[in-house]
Amino acid sequence: MNPPSPQDSHAxxxxxxxxxxxxxxxxxLEGHIRGIKTMVQENRPCPDxxxxxxxxxxxxxxxxxxxxxxxxxxxxxxxxAEGNIEEEIEALKTALDRFVV
Amino acid sequence: MNPPSPQDSHAxxxxxxxxxxxxxxxxxLEGHIRGIKTMVQENRPCPDxxxxxxxxxxxxxxxxxxxxxxxxxxxxxxxxAEGNIEEEIEALKTALDRFVV
Amino acid sequence: MNPPSPQDSHAxxxxxxxxxxxxxxxxxLEGHIRGIKTMVQENRPCPDxxxxxxxxxxxxxxxxxxxxxxxxxxxxxxxxAEGNIEEEIEALKTALDRFVV
Amino acid sequence: MNPPSPQDSHAxxxxxxxxxxxxxxxxxLEGHIRGIKTMVQENRPCPDxxxxxxxxxxxxxxxxxxxxxxxxxxxxxxxxAEGNIEEEIEALKTALDRFVV
Numbered sequence: 519m520n521p522p523s524p525q526d527s528h529a530x531x532x533x534x535x536x537x538x539x540x541x542x543x544x545x546x547l548e549g550h551i552r553g554i555k556t557m558v559q560e561n562r563p564c565p566d567x568x569x570x571x572x573x574x575x576x577x578x579x580x581x582x583x584x585x586x587x588x589x590x591x592x593x594x595x596x597x598x599a600e601g602n603i604e605e606e607i608e609a610l611k612t613a614l615d616r617f618v619v
Numbered sequence: 620m621n622p623p624s625p626q627d628s629h630a631x632x633x634x635x636x637x638x639x640x641x642x643x644x645x646x647x648l649e650g651h652i653r654g655i656k657t658m659v660q661e662n663r664p665c666p667d668x669x670x671x672x673x674x675x676x677x678x679x680x681x682x683x684x685x686x687x688x689x690x691x692x693x694x695x696x697x698x699x700a701e702g703n704i705e706e707e708i709e710a711l712k713t714a715l716d717r718f719v720v
Numbered sequence: 721m722n723p724p725s726p727q728d729s730h731a732x733x734x735x736x737x738x739x740x741x742x743x744x745x746x747x748x749l750e751g752h753i754r755g756i757k758t759m760v761q762e763n764r765p766c767p768d769x770x771x772x773x774x775x776x777x778x779x780x781x782x783x784x785x786x787x788x789x790x791x792x793x794x795x796x797x798x799x800x801a802e803g804n805i806e807e808e809i810e811a812l813k814t815a816l817d818r819f820v821v
Numbered sequence: 822m823n824p825p826s827p828q829d830s831h832a833x834x835x836x837x838x839x840x841x842x843x844x845x846x847x848x849x850l851e852g853h854i855r856g857i858k859t860m861v862q863e864n865r866p867c868p869d870x871x872x873x874x875x876x877x878x879x880x881x882x883x884x885x886x887x888x889x890x891x892x893x894x895x896x897x898x899x900x901x902a903e904g905n906i907e908e909e910i911e912a913l914k915t916a917l918d919r920f921v922v
Contacts, residue, residue: 537659537660537662540659541656541659541660544652544655544656544659545656547652548649548652548653548656551645551648551649551652552649554645555642555645555646555649558638558641558642558645558686559638559642561638564686564687564689564690564693564714565690565710565713565714565716565717567686568683568686568687568714568717568718569717569718571679571682571683571686571718572683572717572718574679575676575679575680575683578672578675578676578679579676581655581672582669582672582673582676583816585659585665585668585669585672586665586669586816587813587816588665589665589666590792590809590812590813590816591809593796594795594796594799594805594808594809594812595799595805595809597796597797597799597800598799598800598803598805601800603796603797603800606796607792607793607796607797609666610792610796611789611792612666613665613666613669614785614788614789614792615666616666616669616670616673617669617670617672617673684917687917688914688917691893691910691913691914691917692910694897695896695897695900695906695909695910695913696900696906696910698897698898698900698901699900699901699904699906702901704897704898704901707897708893708894708897708898711893711897712890712893715886715889715890715893739861739862739864742861743858743861743862746854746857746858746861747858749854750851750854750855750858753847753850753851753854754851756847757844757847757848757851760840760843760844760847760888761840761844763840766888766889766891766892766916767892767912767915767916767918767919769888770885770888770889770916770919770920771919771920773881773884773885773888773920774885774919774920776881777878777881777882777885780874780877780878780881781878783857783874784871784874784875784878787861787867787870787871787874788867788871790867791867791868794867811868814868815867815868815871817868818868818871818872818875819871819872819874819875
């Protein structure tokens with residue numbers, strides 16, 4: 519019997535397990551950026567640095583996709599349970615606006 | 620006191636100043652990812668998290684572009700000074716392969 | 721007079737009007753590419769050509785987003801009407817796989 | 822003794838052969854978009870259409886990269902021959918601005 523709160527109504531990482539995995543993923547990306555910083559300070563060759571920057575970018579895209587997938591599962595489940603079709607369509611479009619194109 | 624190394628021949632961040640700026644930029648991105656981790660742990664709404672992930676991605680693209688610009692300046696300058704045209708063309712294409720498309 | 725087909729179950733551009741607009745948009749992109757071909761044949765400067773290629777790419781992203789939006793509206797509406805939640809979640813993820821990241 | 826013209830100074834597709842290949846590539850993309858238009862009119866499933874849109878986008882990125890590669894070869898060659906280093910660096914950065922990030 520949670521009282522409704524703005525956040526709860528759009529909370530999106532449900533299971534403890536997937537939350538922990540996402541946090542681990544973000545921690546690895548944080549460490550990865552720290553590694554790039556070291557490479558820059560050691561004056562490593564440009565293409566070597568760029569390939570690491572591209573790897574972090576790929577990792578971020580993966581994080582975004584995981585969050586988006588959780589969100590769409592949630593929106594569809596809620597639409598089926600509560601029938602607020604228009605509202606859920608807008609919620610998903612908003613999420614896509616934020617990241618996709 | 621560094622002995623010359625293969626790396627030196629492609630070192631790419633020349634001035635102390637631009638190196639420091641790049642490192643600062645990377646530190647900010649590192650902190651930004653740490654902030655996203657907190658948002659995920661606090662179960663913040665998906666679109667709010669996604670917009671921050673997109674911001675970090677934009678920041679990484681900016682870092683990549685700065686490195687690429689330093690690299691191309693260097694390649695062109697060296698081609699003009701030493702005339703190894705083919706080698707410099709390949710160096711630049713390699714850098715583009717790493718990040719661009 | 722079409723007999724029902726597997727395709728119909730996932731048909732996605734519903735109104736005549738939005739279908740016509742999408743087709744017009746694609747026709748303009750087709751003409752845009754034809755224009756780029758002419759630019760290349762007339763040996764126009766590289767940055768001028770690239771800016772047009774980027775414009776077509778932006779137009780294609782817009783087309784993809786419109787199709788994606790129609791698809792997500794449809795998936796959510798169908799989930800609410802028929803309750804096949806898992807199936808609709810998969811349909812949307814598949815669509816995202818095809819274009820997004 | 823060509824009189825200088827803005828276009829000549831940045832002409833970028835040198836050989837007849839690579840120009841013809843680029844034009845063929847663009848013609849195929851044009852036909853590809855025409856095919857997507859037909860798919861939309863036949864009301865084909867959204868993921869099938871999206872995969873084709875993504876294919877055209879990939880083809881456009883390839884075209885952009887070919888043009889960029891020609892341009893960078895030219896800029897480096899010209900810098901080595903004429904020594905206008907700053908000018909060539911700017912020319913390449915401009916090209917990257919147009920397409921890359």
